[in-house]
Amino acid sequence: MTVSFVCRTESALPRERLFDLARSIDMHLETQADAGERAVAGVTSGLIGQGQEVTWRARHFGVPLTMTSRVTSLHFPESFTDEQVRGPFKAFRHVHEFEQTARGSIMTDRVEFTAPFGLLGRIAERLVLRRSLERLIAVRGLYLAGLPDNPQA
Structure with missing residues (x-):
């Protein structure tokens, strides 16, 4: 069974800038520093693009995880989509719209x-995963939205 949620974040930044911040490997690492997240393969810094992959290693809920995501769609500056190709989820898809x-x-x-x-996964989805992922995405969005309109940030 698929679980879904939507987070909307307002920003003073132009959408082109917010779009690039959202696909920046370096910004992702900054927003996930608490989880010790690292980019270990594929695109490991800079901006990820159409068809490119990144492999992340992190510790969530005390468990070490590895996940490879691919950008399956990119339409600058309107939207891009990344999807898990290998990792802890049966399926994971994240659509970013600007x-x-x-x-x-x-x-x-x-x-x-x-x-x-199966059933244990569905229980985890409802009790822990949905809330935790929604919070992670919301906090990351607020962080990106609050950055200055400065290409060095």
């Missing part, structure tokens, strides 16, 4: 995932 507004932009994150392990 809309220009009068005061900056809005980033919408649409996440769909399915945990492994």
